[in-house]
Amino acid sequence: MKVQASRRQFLISGAAAGGGLMIGLSMTTRGSAQTAAAAGKVNAYVTIAPDGAVTIMAKNPDMGQGIKTSLVMIIADELDADWSRVKAVQAPSDPATFGRQSSGGSRSIATEWMPMRQVGAAGRALLIAAAAKDWGVQPAECTTSKSVVYHRASNRSATYGALAAKAAALPAPAAGSIRLKEPKDFTIIGKPVAQLDAPAIGRGEPIFSIDTQVPGMLYAHYVKSPVWGSKCLSADLAAVKAVKGVKDAFIVEGKSTQMGGLLPGVAIVADSWWTAQQARAKLNAKWDIDPARLNSTAAFKAQASQCQASAPLRTERKDGDTAAALKQAGVKTVSASYAYPWLAHASLEPQTCTANVTGAKAELWVSTQNPDAARQLVARTLGLKGQDITVHVMRAGGAFGRKGQADPAVEAAWISQKVGAPVKLIASREDDMKFDFYRPAGFHTLKGAVDAQGNLTAWEDHFVTMAEGTAIANQASMSPAEFPAGFVPNFRYDLSTVQSVVPIGSLRAPRANALGFVIQSFIDELAHAGGQDPVAFRLKLLAAKKDGDYDAVRMAACVRKAAEMSGWGRKLPARHGLGTAFHYSHAGYVSEVIEVEVETDGTVAVKKVWAAVDVGRQIVNPSGAINQVEGSILDGISCALHQRITIDKGACVQGHFGDNPLMRISEAPEVEVAFILSDNPPTGLGEPGLPPALPALSNAIFAATGKRLRELPIDKAQLRA
Amino acid sequence: MAFSLSVNGKSMTADVDPAKPLLWVLREDLGVLGPKYGCGMAQCGACTVHIDGRPARSCITPVSSVGNAKVVTIEAMSADPVGQKVQAAWTDLDVAQCGYCQPGQIMSATALIKSKPQPTDADIDQAMNGNLCRCATYIRIRKAIKRASGQKEV
Ligand code: FES
Numbered sequence A: 001m002k003v004q005a006s007r008r009q010f011l012i013s014g015a016a017a018g019g020g021l022m023i024g025l026s027m028t029t030r031g032s033a034q035t036a037a038a039a040g041k042v043n044a045y046v047t048i049a050p051d052g053a054v055t056i057m058a059k060n061p062d063m064g065q066g067i068k069t070s071l072v073m074i075i076a077d078e079l080d081a082d083w084s085r086v087k088a089v090q091a092p093s094d095p096a097t098f099g100r101q102s103s104g105g106s107r108s109i110a111t112e113w114m115p116m117r118q119v120g121a122a123g124r125a126l127l128i129a130a131a132a133k134d135w136g137v138q139p140a141e142c143t144t145s146k147s148v149v150y151h152r153a154s155n156r157s158a159t160y161g162a163l164a165a166k167a168a169a170l171p172a173p174a175a176g177s178i179r180l181k182e183p184k185d186f187t188i189i190g191k192p193v194a195q196l197d198a199p200a201i202g203r204g205e206p207i208f209s210i211d212t213q214v215p216g217m218l219y220a221h222y223v224k225s226p227v228w229g230s231k232c233l234s235a236d237l238a239a240v241k242a243v244k245g246v247k248d249a250f251i252v253e254g255k256s257t258q259m260g261g262l263l264p265g266v267a268i269v270a271d272s273w274w275t276a277q278q279a280r281a282k283l284n285a286k287w288d289i290d291p292a293r294l295n296s297t298a299a300f301k302a303q304a305s306q307c308q309a310s311a312p313l314r315t316e317r318k319d320g321d322t323a324a325a326l327k328q329a330g331v332k333t334v335s336a337s338y339a340y341p342w343l344a345h346a347s348l349e350p351q352t353c354t355a356n357v358t359g360a361k362a363e364l365w366v367s368t369q370n371p372d373a374a375r376q377l378v379a380r381t382l383g384l385k386g387q388d389i390t391v392h393v394m395r396a397g398g399a400f401g402r403k404g405q406a407d408p409a410v411e412a413a414w415i416s417q418k419v420g421a422p423v424k425l426i427a428s429r430e431d432d433m434k435f436d437f438y439r440p441a442g443f444h445t446l447k448g449a450v451d452a453q454g455n456l457t458a459w460e461d462h463f464v465t466m467a468e469g470t471a472i473a474n475q476a477s478m479s480p481a482e483f484p485a486g487f488v489p490n491f492r493y494d495l496s497t498v499q500s501v502v503p504i505g506s507l508r509a510p511r512a513n514a515l516g517f518v519i520q521s522f523i524d525e526l527a528h529a530g531g532q533d534p535v536a537f538r539l540k541l542l543a544a545k546k547d548g549d550y551d552a553v554r555m556a557a558c559v560r561k562a563a564e565m566s567g568w569g570r571k572l573p574a575r576h577g578l579g580t581a582f583h584y585s586h587a588g589y590v591s592e593v594i595e596v597e598v599e600t601d602g603t604v605a606v607k608k609v610w611a612a613v614d615v616g617r618q619i620v621n622p623s624g625a626i627n628q629v630e631g632s633i634l635d636g637i638s639c640a641l642h643q644r645i646t647i648d649k650g651a652c653v654q655g656h657f658g659d660n661p662l663m664r665i666s667e668a669p670e671v672e673v674a675f676i677l678s679d680n681p682p683t684g685l686g687e688p689g690l691p692p693a694l695p696a697l698s699n700a701i702f703a704a705t706g707k708r709l710r711e712l713p714i715d716k717a718q719l720r721a
Numbered sequence B: 001m002a003f004s005l006s007v008n009g010k011s012m013t014a015d016v017d018p019a020k021p022l023l024w025v026l027r028e029d030l031g032v033l034g035p036k037y038g039c040g041m042a043q044c045g046a047c048t049v050h051i052d053g054r055p056a057r058s059c060i061t062p063v064s065s066v067g068n069a070k071v072v073t074i075e076a077m078s079a080d081p082v083g084q085k086v087q088a089a090w091t092d093l094d095v096a097q098c099g100y101c102q103p104g105q106i107m108s109a110t111a112l113i114k115s116k117p118q119p120t121d122a123d124i125d126q127a128m129n130g131n132l133c134r135c136a137t138y139i140r141i142r143k144a145i146k147r148a149s150g151q152k153e154v
């Protein structure tokens, strides 16, 4: 095997097991890449078999965002492979070969676009070199198409399959010599394709973590305290064990009182998951509940009101003089308070992992966004070595940020070690909802001023958010650069906190999924107060940029496009309204318009959504891209209309799709998506479509009814005619 | 207790608690993993199978209630003329995101088209409202049902 360096990555090529060519990329140091290569211990990105079959590894987990397909498309295009012969395989967790393998933050396309192109292009260069050597011609005279190398001058051609073994004997191409395609020459990138797993999904094949079957496998429930992190004082283990089919039941001390580690609990292991669930009824567990942990939504609200009525904890940003600007003669001012609730992820496949711990070794089949995090947590908690843990990255049945956490992996592994058998752990729907890492609730009190010319002259936000001790909780912060900072001469952002022990995590478009609603709804209020058209007001505001990284030109183009698509300004029937909103998040610029009809009983019927999206110059798979935008918009609307987690006595109240409902098909509007291909590097689409949907909806409701809803989820009782 | 079940045209036996839901008998005892667990209380439709041709939530169907009825799961749809059309429309339109709900969606859609060969939007709303899709692929689900039933997709 040969190793060539390209910055921090090392290209590796050589013979594939079973003949043919393998091409890999190592993220480790040159020395270890050589050692690994010499030992034949590299995971190839690309394998070309003598029969021409091309197998390409997708390095990052797929939870429905389509990365397994788009990463493979990128490699295949630069390789110039015959797409009909390309097979995608989910890469196992192997950071030494694949580098960062987590999916989240809409980062995969942004970070993998160039390295994946290089892998494909290196393979193509090797195959050309093999053909050129054979034919005694210059590589530059050769061309490729659909897995064939051509030398047109001499009318010769050879398939990749036929060349694979010869290419394997050549040195890996020098890093600097790899030529990437011109985008105009892409044949796979930019063409809509169904995701590669679509047929297997349609046939109901067992591709999810929950479908794992291991001989001798038992099933487990892990029962935790409703008040997160409390130790189990006692439980009626004998009664549980007496249930037919139950194999074991035991109290677990836990290794952490923090969510994310192995929490204390009781394991129930049976020959059937359903049996273990039935046995839970007999458990009668008592928990050592710390009264200091009895958070509640009502108390958070009361504390937030107190904060809002008092001086802030601190001022995060101050530009100009808002107090003076708000008192300026001739300005129109608005004051308003906004609030949004805790939210759960509710992936349809609940948290699950199958683990088999045997001696010093462990195997995990896990539904995860971050396979290495699962490995590390299991290693740490069970006292195993990371390298002795094999992590099979299964297709995740939805994740939305939740499956970056490794709790099911560590619970399954702990139980497997204890019972000495493979164990499939599945969180019940109720457990999945009650032991989530929630999107934090937050409260904003805003003041703003618009002058007679329709300029936003002042913006004040007193933000009350969740803190854990002195630190702002994860994903509960707001950046001092958050829009409209840098666009308003007088800007002030004050911060106060309330203490929370509620487990908090990333939910699709973290922070943006809440802040977009507040900011873009309040901008709408200011537009109306100033007698301005909401689109014109936004464009004027975007044109007023003073500082910061925010690309106001890209956003303005999205605002104009979405407005144009929607026929903004057209006459609508009574109780219909158009609302617009934009939000920048996860490197994506998105503006949306929503049309609603508010029925006389207050029911909000979303008629249609238009979205203009700028995520750079290249959409890798337009089919997947549109699916992501449609899905994230509907997700946002679903949150705005329905979703809310309530905390009471330190626990999550909701536990199923009845008390925390999701949108259903009868509520799903049509969505029209336009991509604006600005000359910027391509970035991801798992998240940025979501944040504008909530305020576009609330703004449309205002346009339809004149009622401004400032608290989520929307209260339809307020919208009755 | 031993139960003899007709699953996808085959006779299968399971020695289980009579109260055990069909979903778990299929998944744990019979190795039929297409029907999925999403809620266990008839709220999501991920576990949808056909029982004597009618869509049913297998998570709330005690195995003892099945009797001689014919149970058909997603695994049999590739051999079903309507099921094939539905699966093909699902792939052509790239409906799925994570895919977890889709076996249930396809089972509900197939049953719908069998009972109403040209379902209207209202028919679709009614027949499919019990099938949640957390990824919210509803727009494409509607289109795929129209396509599979030979109607204009809009
Ligand atoms: S699992 Fe049966 S309806 Fe949800």
Ligand code: FES
Binding pocket: A064, A348, A397, A398, B096, B097, B098, B099, B100, B101, B102, B132, B133, B134, B135, B136, B137
């Ligand atoms: S595709 Fe993910 S739940 Fe439907």
